[in-house]
Amino acid sequence: MSKASLEATVDPEKVQGWIAKIGSDTSAAVPLLQAIQSEYGYLPRKAMNLVLEGTEINASQLFGVATFYAQFRLNPVGRHMIKVCHGTACHVQGADRLNTSLRHALGLEDPKEDTASNGSYTVENVACIGCCSLAPVMLIDGEAFPNLKGADAQRHLVKHAKNKGEILPGHAGEGDDQPADEKEK
Numbered sequence: 001m002s003k004a005s006l007e008a009t010v011d012p013e014k015v016q017g018w019i020a021k022i023g024s025d026t027s028a029a030v031p032l033l034q035a036i037q038s039e040y041g042y043l044p045r046k047a048m049n050l051v052l053e054g055t056e057i058n059a060s061q062l063f064g065v066a067t068f069y070a071q072f073r074l075n076p077v078g079r080h081m082i083k084v085c086h087g088t089a090c091h092v093q094g095a096d097r098l099n100t101s102l103r104h105a106l107g108l109e110d111p112k113e114d115t116a117s118n119g120s121y122t123v124e125n126v127a128c129i130g131c132c133s134l135a136p137v138m139l140i141d142g143e144a145f146p147n148l149k150g151a152d153a154q155r156h157l158v159k160h161a162k163n164k165g166e167i168l169p170g171h172a173g174e175g176d177d178q179p180a181d182e183k184e185k
């Protein structure tokens with residue numbers, strides 16, 4: 001599946017409806033972007049263009065806001081979201097190793113990529129999610145997986161993918177739930 005096919009189909013009427021409801025001056029930029037992201041999981045280029053056409057907000061203002069706030073994404077997300085906590089407690093307990101393990105299973109080699117090529121999962125780093133005594137922890141579609149050690153993260157991901165009928169591009173199958181860095185030892 002190409003990256004282009006991960007792009008959301010934007011309904012112009014929906015975007016025009018948000019503009020009518022929220023407003024069209026520059027103060028509407030943040031709430032309009034929030035509405036778009038809430039609908040599509042990111043900010044599709046087509047939706048951004050519709051905002052530019054239907055409001056007084058210019059391109060540099062709109063993209064300035066979109067890139068300033070960490071809450072906004074300019075790239076499509078996968079069907080499932082993995083959030084790896086990188087707060088202090090989780091970082092100390094090896095959150096980086098969770099990322100390595102998960103990215104291996106998702107076939108993500110380019111550090112700039114965070115979404116599997118088949119659109120199954122997106123993995124992102126987040127700040128403390130408030131359960132530090134369970135560190136290190138990750139969320140898959142909002143479900144918390146605590147006290148992750150060794151290949152636990154990848155095992156949970158493989159199980160989740162099986163339950164959801166998803167294919168993990170970097171995972172060869174049974175016996176490949178060991179993180180790459182552990183195999184090398």
Ligand code: FES
Pocket residue numbers: 085086087088089090091127128129130131132133135136137
């Ligand atoms: S640092 Fe990860 S839950 Fe607080």
